[in-house]
Amino acid sequence: MRFLHTSDWHVGRTFHGADLLAEQDAVLAHLADVVTAEAVDVVLVSGDIYDRAVPSAEAVQVANRALARLRRAGAELVITSGNHDSAPRLGAFGDFAAAGGLHLRTAIDHIAEPVLLNDQHGPVAIYGIPYLEPEPSRHALGVPDAKGHNGVLTEAMHRIRGDLATREPGARSVVLAHAFVTGGQGTESERTIAVGGVEQVGGDVFDGVDYVALGHLHGPQTLAPHLRYSGSPLAYSFSESAQRKSVWLVELDAGGLADVRRHELPVPRRLAKLSGGIDRLLTAEEYGDFVDCYLSVTLTDSVRPVDAMRRLRERFPHTVHLDWQPENGNTTATLRYAEAVRGRPDSEIVRNFLDDCRGAPPTGTERKLLGLALESAGRGES
Numbered sequence: 001m002r003f004l005h006t007s008d009w010h011v012g013r014t015f016h017g018a019d020l021l022a023e024q025d026a027v028l029a030h031l032a033d034v035v036t037a038e039a040v041d042v043v044l045v046s047g048d049i050y051d052r053a054v055p056s057a058e059a060v061q062v063a064n065r066a067l068a069r070l071r072r073a074g075a076e077l078v079i080t081s082g083n084h085d086s087a088p089r090l091g092a093f094g095d096f097a098a099a100g101g102l103h104l105r106t107a108i109d110h111i112a113e114p115v116l117l118n119d120q121h122g123p124v125a126i127y128g129i130p131y132l133e134p135e136p137s138r139h140a141l142g143v144p145d146a147k148g149h150n151g152v153l154t155e156a157m158h159r160i161r162g163d164l165a166t167r168e169p170g171a172r173s174v175v176l177a178h179a180f181v182t183g184g185q186g187t188e189s190e191r192t193i194a195v196g197g198v199e200q201v202g203g204d205v206f207d208g209v210d211y212v213a214l215g216h217l218h219g220p221q222t223l224a225p226h227l228r229y230s231g232s233p234l235a236y237s238f239s240e241s242a243q244r245k246s247v248w249l250v251e252l253d254a255g256g257l258a259d260v261r262r263h264e265l266p267v268p269r270r271l272a273k274l275s276g277g278i279d280r281l282l283t284a285e286e287y288g289d290f291v292d293c294y295l296s297v298t299l300t301d302s303v304r305p306v307d308a309m310r311r312l313r314e315r316f317p318h319t320v321h322l323d324w325q326p327e328n329g330n331t332t333a334t335l336r337y338a339e340a341v342r343g344r345p346d347s348e349i350v351r352n353f354l355d356d357c358r359g360a361p362p363t364g365t366e367r368k369l370l371g372l373a374l375e376s377a378g379r380g381e382s
Contacts, residue, residue: 001119003174004035004075005248007046007215008232009066010084012059015236015294016320023268025062027233030266031247032069038249038263042117043075046215046230047082047131047178049090071101078115080128081106082178082215083193087130105176106130108140112159114173121254124172127160127209129153131178131193131216149179149193150201161208172252173209181206184217184229189236203227210256213248220246226257233265238296238321241271269294269318275325278305282315296321302328303360 011024035043049063070077079102081087091106098104103115105128114125132153138146143155157175164173180186180193182200193199193216203223206212212227218240220231230247232240244264251259272290274281275298281287295316299308304324312319341349355361362370 001041001117001121001124001172001252002039003211003213003248003250003252004031004038004040004043005046005211005213005228005230005250006031006043006233007178007213007230008048008082008218009045009063010048010051010232010234010236011063011066012055013051013236018294018318018320020234021058021062023234025065026268027245027265028062028066029069031066031233032073034247034249034263035070035073035075040073040075040249041119042126043070043077044126044174044176044213045077045079046176046213047080048084048215049079049082051084053084053086053089067102076101076103076115076117078103078105078126078128078176080104080176080178080215081130083131083133083191085131103128108132108137111156112163114160114163119252121172121252122170123168124174124252125164125167126174127163127176129156129160129175129177132156149199150205153177153179153201153205157205157208164209170254172256174211174213174250174252175206175209176213176215177206178215180216181214181223181227183223184214184221185219187218187237188239189218189232190216210252211250211260213250219243220248220262225260228260234268235271238271238273241273272296273298275300277301278308278311282311287315291316293318295319296323298323298325300325300327302326 009024009028013020034040050059067077081090087106091104094104107130111127111129114127117124117126134148134152137152138144141152141155143151146152146155160175164171179201180199181203183203206227210226214227214229217229218232218236219229221229228248231245233245235241235243235245246262246264249261249263270293272293273296274287274290278299278301281297295318297312297319299305309319309322
């Protein structure tokens with residue numbers, strides 16, 4: 001049996017204010033092409049279908065199109081809820097969806113109830129563990145003394161192994177889980193799931209099954225041959241700009257895990273970081289290849305350029321983040337403003353506002369305007 005392991009779609013997410021629905025629709029459509037080309041039997045989606053518990057109508061449409069394409073391509077689908085999803089909403093009408101090949105595992109009560117599929121070697125039991133918030137989950141699972149994520153996932157896997165022991169000998173098994181497993185590397189785009197300062201669980205919690213399809217961390221990574229993160233299909237922070245997004249193609253034979261291959265996904269729009277003076281960034285030919293990228297720009301001009309974002313977007317329309325770090329090391333200019341003004345009288349704060357914020361004193365015209373402002377406030381130029 002062949003699986004495609006994906007996760008963390010985060011449909012409806014924006015990137016520094018930029019709408020990503022078109023990019024998400026495009027890369028998720030590619031998954032259906034992979035299902036067809038690789039004769040995939042089952043698609044596993046390990047949580048965070050949506051970016052919000054209450055997704056927009058447009059986000060729901062994109063997700064529905066993606067699921068419909070995958071089903072038309074011939075694959076069964078098994079989906080669990082992540083920490084961004086609303087488990088009750090995602091799991092609504094789950095019993096009816098299963099009749100059409102969409103198996104939703106979003107309820108704690110169904111953790112030990114596998115999706116049972118068969119190939120020429122016999123049955124495969126696919127278990128879905130929805131994201132387990134430790135405090136309510138420990139009571140729902142009947143283990144009030146369980147500690148944090150490790151405790152509730154340990155109980156979930158205990159139930160799964162118990163059910164698996166009742167299956168016919170040689171039955172193979174797959175588990176979907178949404179968690180931060182020790183050894184995984186996070187990025188800037190995951191929402192923390194720390195409870196009491198602890199969010200990680202040990203990989204040995206998942207021992208005893210043939211393959212564990214993990215979700216939550218956005219970079220593709222292998223913790224053990226049977227224990228992997230697919231990562232998100234798109235980059236959701238500039239910390240992911242060097243990653244090659246991908247999915248795992250997983251093969252089970254009669255003896256269990258037989259093969260895992262990585263399939264890299266297309267990149268609808270690249271991410272890049274640029275640094276330098278604004279005049280050079282706007283004119284140098286060497287930056288021409290970045291015109292279509294989502295950009296994070298760090299300006300190094302000694303004086304903060306006026307209207308920098310508008311000017312940058314004239315050449316780089318997808319600039320979404322801007323920072324200023326003057327190369328002359330003007331530390332006063334880079335202090336947080338609250339620190340820069342501490343202890344100064346109001347008149348000095350007003351006179352030096354521009355100097356503090358952009359690293360250059362006010363011009364003659366600006367000084368006159370600031371003087372008039374002080375006079376109108378009754379404070380004068382002292």
